[in-house]
Amino acid sequence: MKELVCIVCPKGCRLRVDEENGYLVSGNSCIRGAEYGKNEILNPTRVLTSTVKMEGGLYRRCPVKTNKAIPKAKLFDVMETLNGITLSSPVSVGQVVVENVCDTGADVITTKAL
Amino acid sequence: MLYDLIVVGGGPAGLAAANSAYEKGLRNILIVERDKELGGILNQCIHNGFGLHRFKEELTGPEYAHRFIEMLKDTSVQVMCDTMVLTVTENKEVHVINTEQGYQVLRAKAVVLAMGCRERTRGAIAIPGHRPSGVFTAGSAQRYLNMEGYMVGKRVIILGSGDIGLIMARRMTLEGAKVLACVEVMPYSGGLMRNIVQCLQDYDIPLYLSHTVTDIQQENGRLSHVTVSKVDESRNPIPGTEMEFDCDTLLLSVGLIPENELTRGAGIQMDMRTNGAIVYENMETSIPGVFACGNVVHVHDLVDYVSQESEKAGAAAADFVTNPKTDEQAVQLKNGNGVSYTVPQQVRISRIEKNLEVFFRVRQVYGQSVIEVKDDETLLCSFKREYMTPGEMQQIKLPKMILDKAAGNTIEISVKEA
Numbered sequence: 001m002k003e004l005v006c007i008v009c010p011k012g013c014r015l016r017v018d019e020e021n022g023y024l025v026s027g028n029s030c031i032r033g034a035e036y037g038k039n040e041i042l043n044p045t046r047v048l049t050s051t052v053k054m055e056g057g058l059y060r061r062c063p064v065k066t067n068k069a070i071p072k073a074k075l076f077d078v079m080e081t082l083n084g085i086t087l088s089s090p091v092s093v094g095q096v097v098v099e100n101v102c103d104t105g106a107d108v109i110t111t112k113a114l
Numbered sequence: 115m116l117y118d119l120i121v122v123g124g125g126p127a128g129l130a131a132a133n134s135a136y137e138k139g140l141r142n143i144l145i146v147e148r149d150k151e152l153g154g155i156l157n158q159c160i161h162n163g164f165g166l167h168r169f170k171e172e173l174t175g176p177e178y179a180h181r182f183i184e185m186l187k188d189t190s191v192q193v194m195c196d197t198m199v200l201t202v203t204e205n206k207e208v209h210v211i212n213t214e215q216g217y218q219v220l221r222a223k224a225v226v227l228a229m230g231c232r233e234r235t236r237g238a239i240a241i242p243g244h245r246p247s248g249v250f251t252a253g254s255a256q257r258y259l260n261m262e263g264y265m266v267g268k269r270v271i272i273l274g275s276g277d278i279g280l281i282m283a284r285r286m287t288l289e290g291a292k293v294l295a296c297v298e299v300m301p302y303s304g305g306l307m308r309n310i311v312q313c314l315q316d317y318d319i320p321l322y323l324s325h326t327v328t329d330i331q332q333e334n335g336r337l338s339h340v341t342v343s344k345v346d347e348s349r350n351p352i353p354g355t356e357m358e359f360d361c362d363t364l365l366l367s368v369g370l371i372p373e374n375e376l377t378r379g380a381g382i383q384m385d386m387r388t389n390g391a392i393v394y395e396n397m398e399t400s401i402p403g404v405f406a407c408g409n410v411v412h413v414h415d416l417v418d419y420v421s422q423e424s425e426k427a428g429a430a431a432a433d434f435v436t437n438p439k440t441d442e443q444a445v446q447l448k449n450g451n452g453v454s455y456t457v458p459q460q461v462r463i464s465r466i467e468k469n470l471e472v473f474f475r476v477r478q479v480y481g482q483s484v485i486e487v488k489d490d491e492t493l494l495c496s497f498k499r500e501y502m503t504p505g506e507m508q509q510i511k512l513p514k515m516i517l518d519k520a521a522g523n524t525i526e527i528s529v530k531e532a
Contacts, residue, residue, distance in 0.1 A: 005307045009166045010416055012307035014501075046312065049161045049174055050288060051260055058150060060263035063160035063176050072316065079288050093180050111160065112176035 004040055006033045017041055045069035049111070052082050052097060056089035057114035064097055065111050070104040077102045089114055118142040118435050120208045120222040121428075122199050122376065125154020127228035127408025129182035130421040134428030135226075136189045139436060143191045144220070146210055148198045152186075153179030154230055156417065158257045161281050163308075167418035178417060202227070202380045204401055224403045224431040227377055227391070228424060231370040231409040233278075239368050241273075243330030248337030252278040252367040256285070265289060267363025271340045272296040273327050275303040275310070276505075277415065279367025284313035286365075293319045294359050297342050299326040299349055302479050304369075304505045306415060326351065330364065337362055370413045377406065387455040388412040394444065395461045395470055396430035397423065403434050412457050412473065415507050419473065423457075426471075439465070445520060450486070450528025452477050454504070461525070463518065469511040474527060476502045482532040485510060490522035498532065 006013040006028060015037040018024040025037035039045060047069050051061035070078065078101050085097060091110050098108040118140045121128045124147030132145050151157065156164070159175030166172055169181065186193070197212040208220045233251040250258075250266055256278065258264040270291050272279045275298040283293045296314055301324050303310055314321050322342065328351045329341035344355035372390040383392045383400035390411040391399040397407045407427035408420040433439075444460040456474040463470075485497040485508070494516050502508060510527075517525075 005311045007308035007312045010163065010306050010308060010506075012506075046316070047162050047172070048288075051160060051263075053263070059261045061259075061261055063174060063260065065160075065162060065174055075288065079290075093177060111174040111180075112157070113180065 002041060004037055006036050008032045008036045044072045046072055046075065048075055048078055050079060050082050053086040054089065054091075054114055055086060057087075057091070058089075059114065062087050062091060062114050063111045064108050066101065066104070066106040067109050068106045070101075070106050074102050074104055078104070078108070082108065087114075115218075115220050116142075117144045117220065117222040119144070119224045119226065119428075119431050120206075120220060121145045121226045121228055122202065122208065123147065123154065123228035123230055123408075123410070124149070124152040124193065124195070125228065125230050125408070126156055126179065126182065126417050126420045127230065127410070127424040127427075128154070128226065129179070129186065130424035131226040131228055131405070131407055131428035131431065132191050133182060133185050133189070134425035135432040136186075136191055136428075138429045138432030140432045141190050143189075144222075145191060145193045146197050146199050146208070147193065147195045150196055152183050152193060152195070155253070158253070158260045159281075160260045161285070164417050167416065168421055175417075182421075199376060202376045202404070204381055206403060223435045224405065226424075226427050226431050227399070227404065227406040227410055228408050228427075229373045229376060229410045231372045231413055233366070234369040234371055236366060238371075239366075241327050241330060243341075244332040244337075246330070246332030246335050246337045248332075248362050249330065249364045249366070252276075252282045252365045255363075255365050256282055259285060259289065265291070266365075267291060267361075269294060269359075269361040270363045270365060271327070271342070271359050271361050272365045272367060274298060274367035274369070275305050275321060275323075276367040276369065277305040277309050279365060280305045280309040280313040282365055282367070283319050284317060287317045287319070291363075293317070294361055295320050295322055295342065297322045297325045297327060299324070299345055302503060302505070304367075306506065327364065328356065337364060340364055370409065372410045372413065374410060377410070380404065382406075385455065385459055387449070388457065390457075392459045393457060395458050395465060396433075397427035397458070398430060398434070403431075405431050405434075412455065414473075415505065419507065419509070422471075423473070445517075445522075446524045447472065448524045448526040449474075450488070450526040452480065452529035453527050456527055461517070463514070463520070466514045466517060469513055470517060472510050472512060472527065474508050474510075475504055476508065476529055477504060479503045480529060480531060483529055484532050486528050486530065487512060487516075488526045488528070489520040490524065494520060494525070502529070 156175035
C-alpha cells in the first residue's frame with residue numbers, strides 16, 4: 001500500500017494505492033484521483049510550464065506549456081529544448097512552439113498573447 | 115466624466131467584477147489598471163492549476179486571465195492601463211494619474227475596489243544580518259524570471275512555504291538553479307499540499323518546518339551565506355541548532371498584505387483580522403455603493419474563488435446603480451472557536467436570495483471535524499470536514515431558510531474536532 005497526496009486539483013485528497021491489488025485507489029473524491037494514483041506509481045507525468053525568449057513583445061519572455069502531461073523523467077530535456085527557442089511578436093494563445101517535444105507526444109504551446 | 119462604475123484594478127478580481135456588472139446591465143464601466151496590461155498577478159503565474167472550479171479545466175495564470183480579457187472584448191467596458199489611482203473619496207470621486215492625460219478626477223455612481231495584495235518583505239519579519247543584494251520577495255523574483263527574463267540566482271534558500279514560495283522552488287530548479295531548502299517557521303506549511311508534492315518532493319527539495327532564517331551574510335555586496343535555526347513552540351530560535359547554507363539568493367514567501375491604502379483613505383471600516391474592508395453579503399463596504407472583492411478583502415488561495423466573489427461584487431454594484439435599496443438590519447458573523455476570520459463579516463439576511471456563501475480560515479490544523487453555525491442559543495446547521503489547515507480557505511453555503519431562523523444580532527461560526 002502506497003500513500004500519496006493527489007495533485008490533480010487543489011483539494012489534495014490523501015490517496016492509498018494498493019499495488020498488490022491492481023493499483024486500486026482509495027481516498028479519492030473523483031475519478032481523476034483514481035487515475036492519478038495509478039499513474040503516479042506506474043508512470044508519473046507532469047504538465048511542464050516554462051517560458052521562451054520573446055522578441056518585439058511587451059515582455060522578454062513568453063509563457064508556454066506542454067499541452068498534455070509528459071513523463072517526469074523528460075522534464076529537464078524539454079527545458080533544454082526550450083532554451084534554444086526564440087519567438088517574435090505577435091503570438092496568440094495556444095500557438096504551437098514545438099511539436100511532439102522530445103518524443104513525448106505533447107506539443108509545447110504558448111499560453112499568452114504577446 | 116460620470117461613469118456608472120469604476121473598477122480599481124484590472125487583475126482577476128477587477129476583470130470578473132467588470133464583466134459581471136456588464137452582464138447585469140451596466141454599460142458605462144471603466145477599469146483602471148496601473149500595469150501596462152490587464153490580468154494582474156496572473157500574468158507572472160505561468161504555472162498551471164488555475165480554473166479547475168471555474169472552467170473545469172486546468173489553465174495557466176495567463177490563460178485564465180485571457181479568458182476574462184476576451185469576455186470584455188465584446189463589451190463597452192473601457193480600460194485605462196498604465197494609470198495609478200491616487201485617491202477614492204467617500205462620494206465616489208476617483209483621482210487618477212498617468213503620463214498621457216495627467217491628473218484627472220473621475221466620478222462614478224458605484225466603485226469596486228479590486229487592488230489585490232502585495233508581499234510582505236524582509237522588513238516586515240525583521241531578519242537580522244547584512245543587507246546585501248540577493249534577497250527578493252518570491253513574487254518579485256517570479257516577475258523577473260517569467261516576464262522580464264532575468265534569472266535572480268543560482269543557489270537558493272526559500273523562507274516561507276506559502277504557495278508562491280513553493281512554485282518558485284520548482285521554477286528556479288527547472289531553470290537550472292539549486293534550491294537548497296524551503297524553510298517554514300510554523301510547524302505546518304502555509305501552502306497547498308499539492309504544491310508541497312509537485313514543487314518540493316518532485317525535486318527532492320527539503321522542507322524544514324519549525325525553522326527560520328536567523329542570519330544573512332554577504333561577500334562583496336551579494337548574499338553569500340544564510341543561517342537557519344530551529345524554533346521552539348513560541349517561534350524563538352533555539353541556540354545550537356544553526357545550519358549554515360552557502361547560497362547567493364534568499365526568496366521570501368512570508369505572506370501577503372491586502373493593499374488597502376485607497377480603502378483606508380476613503381474612510382471605509384476595516385477588519386483587523388483580514389486587513390481588508392469589512393463587507394456585507396454582497397461585498398459592499400461601509401460606504402454604500404463602494405464594493406470590494408478579491409485579495410484586497412482577504413487573501414485567497416484560489417483565483418477561482420476570487421472570480422466568484424468578484425462577480426458577486428460586480429452584480430451588486432450594478433444592482434446599486436439600477437435598483438438602489440434602503441438600509442436593512444444586518445447580522446454580524448462572529449468568529450467562534452478555531453475560526454480566525456469570516457468574509458463577509460456582516461449579513462443583511464433580507465437580501466439573500468438562495469444561499470449565503472461564507473469564506474473563512476481555521477486557526478490550526480484540524481483532522482476530522484465539524485463546522486458549527488449557531489445563533490445566540492441554538493445550532494442552526496453544521497458541516498463535516500475530513501481535514502482543514504489554515505493554509506486552505508474554507509467555504510460553506512448557508513441556505514436562506516436556515517438564516518431566516520436565526521434569532522438575535524449575531525451568527526457564530528466555530529470549529530471542533532469530531
